[in-house]
Every structure is written in structure tokens, then in C-alpha cells.
Amino acid sequence: MKPSAHALVDIGANLGNKAFRDDLPAVLQRAAAAGVHDVVVTGTSVGASTEALALARTGDAPVRLWATAGIHPHHAKTWGPRATQSLRELCQAPQVRAVGECGLDFDRNFSPREDQLACFEAQLELAAELGLPVFLHERAAHEDFYAIMQRWRPRLRAAVVHCFTGDERALLRYLDLDLHIGFTGWLTDTRRGQHLVPLARRIPASRLMLETDAPYILPKNVRPTRERRNEPALLPHVLAAVALARGEPEAEVAAASTGTARAFFGIAAP
Ligand SMILES: [Zn+2]
Incomplete structure (x- = not known):
């Protein structure tokens, strides 16, 4: 792993995933060596x-x-008043910096839509x-999702659409609602992510954050190895793909996205 001069924040990594069960300490060592100073571990169920x-x-x-504390739409059918109470208790911990991940996933509908809507709200x-x-x-x-966020946005401190993969209209509507946008390696996918390349420029630096969504979404600009697992390192x-898409130096995108992430999650510089 080449050392990176850029201090980065990975705003979404599923480090509790079983993919990391055997070697998490080494994964974290590599992240540190790659300049990733902070990782927000995604909570997807109680x-x-x-x-x-x-x-x-x-x-x-x-x-x-x-950490975040939340219930992913895939798990919405596990939601109930007891789950909300469990999340409320988890959120008392100073390490928990956001509620989520939560939202709607009508792509795979692992949970019925009515459950997703109730769990999200x-x-x-x-x-x-x-x-x-x-x-x-x-x-x-x-x-x-947009209709719900339109109603709720005035009551929310801040909100990030993580792993944004939508189209231009969706992006502009989210930005209009003063939402932040999380970019993963999705834009490196030549088959399904190329529409994101021109959109990367449309996001103000103060709203753009970077994430791996590890162990998922291995960036395609990583030299292929036997390893198919993504990780914070x-x-x-x-960063490289987003900087290229924006036509900006990596150092500039790194500094801006790290500052944005620290402000969003209330994380002081180390
Ligand atoms: Zn997600």
C-alpha cells in the first residue's frame, strides 16, 4: 500500500460485516497507513x-x-417500537454520530415497502x-424518498445520501434540499457508474464526502487481485476517481471532503 499524504474520513464502512471477522486489526492498520484517520462504521440493524x-x-x-445506529431498509421488517427504543439507547453513546443507515430500497425489496416507509420515518x-x-x-x-425528505428536512440537523448512484435530476433535488452526498467507488464502474462522472462536478465541496461502503463496491481502479473485498485502505x-471527475487536484478534494465530513459528524481534527 502506497503511503498517502491525504488525511481522509471514510464516512461509511461495514466493519462489523463477517468479511472482516478474521483480520480487522490488519484492515485498520492498512487504513491508517493509507491516510484514513477516521472511519464511521455503518449500523444496519439493531x-x-x-x-x-x-x-x-x-x-x-x-x-x-x-458509529451510526440504524436499520437498513433491507431489514425494515424487523422494525418495531422496541427497535426504535434500542436505537435511542445506542444513540446516547458519544461514539454514535448519526442515525442510519435508513431509507428506501425498492430495487430489491427485501422488506415490504410499507415496512420500509414506517421504519424510515x-x-x-x-x-x-x-x-x-x-x-x-x-x-x-x-x-x-424525496417526498419524505421534503417533509422532514426542516426538522433534521443534517443528512447525507450515502453511496449516491442516482441521476442528475435526483442529485439536483437532493442538493436543493440541502442534503450532503456520499460518493463511493460506484463511479469507477464502467458498466453502471459512468453517469456519475459528470455529476461529481455538480456537488459543492461543502456537501461532498467520500466512503468505501466496504466490504462492498470494490473500486474498479484498484489493480485486480484475488481479493474481491473492499476495505477502508x-x-x-x-478520492482519485472523484478528483479526476471533478478536474481538481486530489489534495484539494481530500482536504475539502475531510473538512466536510468532520463538520457533518462533529469529529474534531486529530
Ligand atoms: Zn446503503
Whole structure:
């Protein structure tokens, strides 16, 4: 791994995923060596959020770990008042910096749409109540998602559409709502991500953040190895692709996105 001069924040990594069960300490060492100073560990269910918080409480990691607490739309059918109460309790921990990931996924509909809508709104309510930012997931659900966010945005401190993969109209509507945008290695995908390349320039630096979404979405500009797993140490590849798309130096995009992420999650510089 080449050393990186750029201090980065990975705003979304699923480090509780079983893909990292055997070698998380080495994964974190590589992240630190790659310049990734902070990783926000994504919570996708009550169980996964509990695990994300446990990781974030590990004091001796070579990178600083933070957590989100939420229920992914895929798991919306597990939602109920008890789950909201569990999330509320997790959010009391100072390491939990956002509610989510939450939102709508009508691409795969692993949970019924009615469950997704109820689970999503319950988490927006919780974020509004607690004054926490929201970490959002939207896939093939722009119209419903946008209508809900239009209603809720005034009550929310801040919100990021993580792993944005939508079209120009969706992007401009999200920016109009004063939402932040998270970019992963999706734009390096020559088959399904090329529409994002011109859109990368349309995002003000103060709203753009970088993430790996590890272990998913291995950037295609990583030299292929046997390893198909994405990890936070590969965030510089997302940076490189976004900087190229924006026509800006990597150092500039790194500094801006890191500053934006620190402000969004309330993370002080180390
Ligand atoms: Zn997601």
C-alpha cells in the first residue's frame, strides 16, 4: 500500500460485516497507513449497530472509529417500537454520530415497502428528536424518498445520501434540499457508474464526502487481485476517481471532503 499524504474520513464502512471477522486489526492498520484517520462504521440493524458501537469503543485502534445506529431498509421488517427504543439507547453513546443507515430500497425489496416507509420515518423522527444527522440509503426509490425528505428536512440537523448512484435530476433535488452526498467507488464502474462522472462536478465541496461502503463496491481502479473485498485502505482510490471527475487536484478534494465530513459528524481534527 502506497503511503498517502491525504488525511481522509471514510464516512461509511461495514466493519462489523463477517468479511472482516478474521483480520480487522490488519484492515485498520492498512487504513491508517493509507491516510484514513477516521472511519464511521455503518449500523444496519439493531444487532449490527450494537456491534458498530462496540468497535467504536475500542480505544486502541490505529484509526479513530465512530458509529451510526440504524436499520437498513433491507431489514425494515424487523422494525418495531422496541427497535426504535434500542436505537435511542445506542444513540446516547458519544461514539454514535448519526442515525442510519435508513431509507428506501425498492430495487430489491427485501422488506415490504410499507415496512420500509414506517421504519424510515421512525428513524427520521428519532434523528429529529435527538438532533443527530442522518445517514441515508436510497435505491430505485427516488420519488417516495424525496417526498419524505421534503417533509422532514426542516426538522433534521443534517443528512447525507450515502453511496449516491442516482441521476442528475435526483442529485439536483437532493442538493436543493440541502442534503450532503456520499460518493463511493460506484463511479469507477464502467458498466453502471459512468453517469456519475459528470455529476461529481455538480456537488459543492461543502456537501461532498467520500466512503468505501466496504466490504462492498470494490473500486474498479484498484489493480485486480484475488481479493474481491473492499476495505477502508482503498478510500484513496475513490478520492482519485472523484478528483479526476471533478478536474481538481486530489489534495484539494481530500482536504475539502475531510473538512466536510468532520463538520457533518462533529469529529474534531486529530
Ligand atoms: Zn446503503
